[in-house]
Amino acid sequence: MELLDVAQCWRLLSGNDVGRLAMAVGGEVDIFPVNYVVDDTSVVFRTAPGTKLIEVVIGGPIAFEADGYDAAAGQAWSVVCKGTAQRIEDRAGLDSAEALGLVSWNNAPKEEFVRITPTQVTGRRYHVYRKGAEA
Structure with missing residues:
Protein backbone atom coordinates (compact mmCIF):
# COMPACT_ATOMS: atom_id res chain seq x y z
CA MET A 1 0.00 0.00 0.00
CA GLU A 2 1.18 3.50 -0.84
CA LEU A 3 0.13 6.55 1.16
CA LEU A 4 -0.68 9.45 -1.16
CA ASP A 5 0.27 13.05 -0.57
CA VAL A 6 -2.37 15.78 -0.70
CA ALA A 7 -1.51 16.84 -4.27
CA GLN A 8 -1.88 13.24 -5.49
CA CYS A 9 -5.24 13.01 -3.70
CA TRP A 10 -6.56 16.14 -5.42
CA ARG A 11 -5.37 14.88 -8.83
CA LEU A 12 -7.24 11.61 -8.32
CA LEU A 13 -10.37 13.40 -7.08
CA SER A 14 -10.23 15.72 -10.09
CA GLY A 15 -10.19 12.76 -12.45
CA ASN A 16 -13.25 11.16 -10.88
CA ASP A 17 -16.83 12.33 -10.57
CA VAL A 18 -18.69 10.16 -8.06
CA GLY A 19 -18.17 9.74 -4.34
CA ARG A 20 -19.96 9.26 -1.04
CA LEU A 21 -20.85 11.89 1.53
CA PHE A 32 -25.20 9.59 0.23
CA PRO A 33 -23.76 8.93 -3.22
CA VAL A 34 -23.08 12.18 -5.08
CA ASN A 35 -21.60 13.16 -8.39
CA TYR A 36 -19.22 16.04 -7.89
CA VAL A 37 -16.60 18.33 -9.33
CA VAL A 38 -13.38 19.57 -7.73
CA ASP A 39 -13.08 23.34 -7.44
CA ASP A 40 -9.51 24.20 -6.43
CA THR A 41 -9.26 22.50 -3.00
CA SER A 42 -12.95 21.92 -2.38
CA VAL A 43 -15.60 19.54 -3.66
CA VAL A 44 -18.91 20.81 -5.04
CA PHE A 45 -22.06 18.80 -5.63
CA ARG A 46 -25.71 19.53 -6.45
CA THR A 47 -28.70 18.37 -4.44
CA ALA A 48 -32.41 18.91 -4.02
CA PRO A 49 -34.33 19.78 -0.86
CA GLY A 50 -34.45 16.76 1.43
CA THR A 51 -32.48 14.84 4.02
CA LYS A 52 -29.05 15.50 2.53
CA LEU A 53 -29.56 19.26 2.34
CA ILE A 54 -31.15 19.41 5.81
CA GLU A 55 -28.17 17.59 7.30
CA VAL A 56 -25.74 19.92 5.50
CA VAL A 57 -27.60 22.98 6.86
CA ILE A 58 -27.60 21.52 10.39
CA GLY A 59 -23.85 21.31 10.07
CA GLY A 60 -21.28 19.26 11.83
CA PRO A 61 -18.31 17.33 10.54
CA ILE A 62 -18.57 15.34 7.33
CA ALA A 63 -16.49 12.80 5.47
CA PHE A 64 -16.34 12.46 1.71
CA GLU A 65 -14.81 9.44 0.00
CA ALA A 66 -14.08 8.65 -3.62
CA ASP A 67 -12.17 5.75 -5.09
CA GLY A 68 -11.12 4.27 -8.38
CA TYR A 69 -9.75 1.16 -9.98
CA ASP A 70 -7.29 0.72 -12.83
CA ALA A 71 -7.78 -2.84 -14.06
CA ALA A 72 -4.84 -2.69 -16.47
CA ALA A 73 -2.44 -1.67 -13.71
CA GLY A 74 -4.12 -3.84 -11.08
CA GLN A 75 -4.30 -0.87 -8.74
CA ALA A 76 -7.04 0.79 -6.75
CA TRP A 77 -7.10 4.04 -4.80
CA SER A 78 -9.20 5.69 -2.16
CA VAL A 79 -9.26 9.33 -1.04
CA VAL A 80 -11.04 10.60 2.08
CA CYS A 81 -11.75 14.27 2.82
CA LYS A 82 -12.85 15.26 6.31
CA GLY A 83 -14.19 18.71 7.06
CA THR A 84 -17.42 20.66 6.67
CA ALA A 85 -20.09 21.13 4.03
CA GLN A 86 -22.01 24.34 3.44
CA ARG A 87 -24.91 25.23 1.20
CA ILE A 88 -23.80 27.84 -1.33
CA GLU A 89 -26.22 30.75 -1.01
CA ASP A 90 -24.47 33.99 -2.02
CA ARG A 91 -24.83 35.20 -5.61
CA ALA A 92 -21.07 35.14 -6.36
CA GLY A 93 -20.76 31.62 -4.96
CA LEU A 94 -23.76 30.41 -6.97
CA ASP A 95 -22.44 31.99 -10.16
CA SER A 96 -19.07 30.32 -9.57
CA ALA A 97 -20.72 26.95 -8.88
CA GLU A 98 -22.89 27.22 -12.01
CA ALA A 99 -19.77 27.88 -14.09
CA LEU A 100 -18.31 24.51 -12.99
CA GLY A 101 -20.70 22.75 -15.39
CA LEU A 102 -21.84 20.18 -12.84
CA VAL A 103 -24.92 18.31 -14.05
CA SER A 104 -26.93 15.87 -11.93
CA TRP A 105 -26.79 12.27 -13.09
CA ASN A 106 -30.51 11.80 -12.74
CA ASN A 107 -33.31 13.83 -14.27
CA ALA A 108 -34.64 15.19 -10.96
CA PRO A 109 -34.06 18.93 -10.54
CA LYS A 110 -31.17 19.61 -8.17
CA GLU A 111 -31.00 23.37 -7.79
CA GLU A 112 -28.95 23.54 -4.59
CA PHE A 113 -25.15 23.61 -4.56
CA VAL A 114 -23.06 22.40 -1.63
CA ARG A 115 -19.34 22.98 -1.09
CA ILE A 116 -17.24 20.55 0.95
CA THR A 117 -14.27 22.28 2.54
CA PRO A 118 -11.80 19.68 3.80
CA THR A 119 -9.59 20.20 6.82
CA GLN A 120 -7.91 16.84 6.16
CA VAL A 121 -7.29 14.96 2.90
CA THR A 122 -5.77 11.46 2.95
CA GLY A 123 -5.41 8.76 0.34
CA ARG A 124 -4.05 5.32 -0.42
CA ARG A 125 -3.16 3.41 -3.54
CA TYR A 126 -2.78 -0.35 -3.40
CA HIS A 127 -2.30 -3.41 -5.54
CA VAL A 128 -5.47 -5.41 -6.05
CA TYR A 129 -4.97 -9.04 -5.19
CA ARG A 130 -7.04 -11.43 -7.23
CA LYS A 131 -7.23 -15.02 -6.06
CA GLY A 132 -5.49 -17.27 -8.56
CA ALA A 133 -3.61 -14.38 -10.20
CA GLU A 134 0.10 -13.84 -9.81
CA ALA A 135 1.05 -11.11 -7.38
Whole structure:
Protein backbone atom coordinates (compact mmCIF):
# COMPACT_ATOMS: atom_id res chain seq x y z
CA MET A 1 0.00 0.00 0.00
CA GLU A 2 1.18 3.50 -0.84
CA LEU A 3 0.13 6.55 1.16
CA LEU A 4 -0.68 9.45 -1.16
CA ASP A 5 0.27 13.05 -0.57
CA VAL A 6 -2.37 15.78 -0.70
CA ALA A 7 -1.51 16.84 -4.27
CA GLN A 8 -1.88 13.24 -5.49
CA CYS A 9 -5.24 13.01 -3.70
CA TRP A 10 -6.56 16.14 -5.42
CA ARG A 11 -5.37 14.88 -8.83
CA LEU A 12 -7.24 11.61 -8.32
CA LEU A 13 -10.37 13.40 -7.08
CA SER A 14 -10.23 15.72 -10.09
CA GLY A 15 -10.19 12.76 -12.45
CA ASN A 16 -13.25 11.16 -10.88
CA ASP A 17 -16.83 12.33 -10.57
CA VAL A 18 -18.69 10.16 -8.06
CA GLY A 19 -18.17 9.74 -4.34
CA ARG A 20 -19.96 9.26 -1.04
CA LEU A 21 -20.85 11.89 1.53
CA ALA A 22 -21.11 10.70 5.15
CA MET A 23 -22.73 12.78 7.89
CA ALA A 24 -23.96 12.12 11.41
CA VAL A 25 -27.02 13.98 12.66
CA GLY A 26 -28.99 13.18 15.78
CA GLY A 27 -26.96 10.07 16.50
CA GLU A 28 -27.67 8.57 13.07
CA VAL A 29 -25.11 8.23 10.28
CA ASP A 30 -26.19 8.75 6.69
CA ILE A 31 -24.17 8.06 3.55
CA PHE A 32 -25.20 9.59 0.23
CA PRO A 33 -23.76 8.93 -3.22
CA VAL A 34 -23.08 12.18 -5.08
CA ASN A 35 -21.60 13.16 -8.39
CA TYR A 36 -19.22 16.04 -7.89
CA VAL A 37 -16.60 18.33 -9.33
CA VAL A 38 -13.38 19.57 -7.73
CA ASP A 39 -13.08 23.34 -7.44
CA ASP A 40 -9.51 24.20 -6.43
CA THR A 41 -9.26 22.50 -3.00
CA SER A 42 -12.95 21.92 -2.38
CA VAL A 43 -15.60 19.54 -3.66
CA VAL A 44 -18.91 20.81 -5.04
CA PHE A 45 -22.06 18.80 -5.63
CA ARG A 46 -25.71 19.53 -6.45
CA THR A 47 -28.70 18.37 -4.44
CA ALA A 48 -32.41 18.91 -4.02
CA PRO A 49 -34.33 19.78 -0.86
CA GLY A 50 -34.45 16.76 1.43
CA THR A 51 -32.48 14.84 4.02
CA LYS A 52 -29.05 15.50 2.53
CA LEU A 53 -29.56 19.26 2.34
CA ILE A 54 -31.15 19.41 5.81
CA GLU A 55 -28.17 17.59 7.30
CA VAL A 56 -25.74 19.92 5.50
CA VAL A 57 -27.60 22.98 6.86
CA ILE A 58 -27.60 21.52 10.39
CA GLY A 59 -23.85 21.31 10.07
CA GLY A 60 -21.28 19.26 11.83
CA PRO A 61 -18.31 17.33 10.54
CA ILE A 62 -18.57 15.34 7.33
CA ALA A 63 -16.49 12.80 5.47
CA PHE A 64 -16.34 12.46 1.71
CA GLU A 65 -14.81 9.44 0.00
CA ALA A 66 -14.08 8.65 -3.62
CA ASP A 67 -12.17 5.75 -5.09
CA GLY A 68 -11.12 4.27 -8.38
CA TYR A 69 -9.75 1.16 -9.98
CA ASP A 70 -7.29 0.72 -12.83
CA ALA A 71 -7.78 -2.84 -14.06
CA ALA A 72 -4.84 -2.69 -16.47
CA ALA A 73 -2.44 -1.67 -13.71
CA GLY A 74 -4.12 -3.84 -11.08
CA GLN A 75 -4.30 -0.87 -8.74
CA ALA A 76 -7.04 0.79 -6.75
CA TRP A 77 -7.10 4.04 -4.80
CA SER A 78 -9.20 5.69 -2.16
CA VAL A 79 -9.26 9.33 -1.04
CA VAL A 80 -11.04 10.60 2.08
CA CYS A 81 -11.75 14.27 2.82
CA LYS A 82 -12.85 15.26 6.31
CA GLY A 83 -14.19 18.71 7.06
CA THR A 84 -17.42 20.66 6.67
CA ALA A 85 -20.09 21.13 4.03
CA GLN A 86 -22.01 24.34 3.44
CA ARG A 87 -24.91 25.23 1.20
CA ILE A 88 -23.80 27.84 -1.33
CA GLU A 89 -26.22 30.75 -1.01
CA ASP A 90 -24.47 33.99 -2.02
CA ARG A 91 -24.83 35.20 -5.61
CA ALA A 92 -21.07 35.14 -6.36
CA GLY A 93 -20.76 31.62 -4.96
CA LEU A 94 -23.76 30.41 -6.97
CA ASP A 95 -22.44 31.99 -10.16
CA SER A 96 -19.07 30.32 -9.57
CA ALA A 97 -20.72 26.95 -8.88
CA GLU A 98 -22.89 27.22 -12.01
CA ALA A 99 -19.77 27.88 -14.09
CA LEU A 100 -18.31 24.51 -12.99
CA GLY A 101 -20.70 22.75 -15.39
CA LEU A 102 -21.84 20.18 -12.84
CA VAL A 103 -24.92 18.31 -14.05
CA SER A 104 -26.93 15.87 -11.93
CA TRP A 105 -26.79 12.27 -13.09
CA ASN A 106 -30.51 11.80 -12.74
CA ASN A 107 -33.31 13.83 -14.27
CA ALA A 108 -34.64 15.19 -10.96
CA PRO A 109 -34.06 18.93 -10.54
CA LYS A 110 -31.17 19.61 -8.17
CA GLU A 111 -31.00 23.37 -7.79
CA GLU A 112 -28.95 23.54 -4.59
CA PHE A 113 -25.15 23.61 -4.56
CA VAL A 114 -23.06 22.40 -1.63
CA ARG A 115 -19.34 22.98 -1.09
CA ILE A 116 -17.24 20.55 0.95
CA THR A 117 -14.27 22.28 2.54
CA PRO A 118 -11.80 19.68 3.80
CA THR A 119 -9.59 20.20 6.82
CA GLN A 120 -7.91 16.84 6.16
CA VAL A 121 -7.29 14.96 2.90
CA THR A 122 -5.77 11.46 2.95
CA GLY A 123 -5.41 8.76 0.34
CA ARG A 124 -4.05 5.32 -0.42
CA ARG A 125 -3.16 3.41 -3.54
CA TYR A 126 -2.78 -0.35 -3.40
CA HIS A 127 -2.30 -3.41 -5.54
CA VAL A 128 -5.47 -5.41 -6.05
CA TYR A 129 -4.97 -9.04 -5.19
CA ARG A 130 -7.04 -11.43 -7.23
CA LYS A 131 -7.23 -15.02 -6.06
CA GLY A 132 -5.49 -17.27 -8.56
CA ALA A 133 -3.61 -14.38 -10.20
CA GLU A 134 0.10 -13.84 -9.81
CA ALA A 135 1.05 -11.11 -7.38
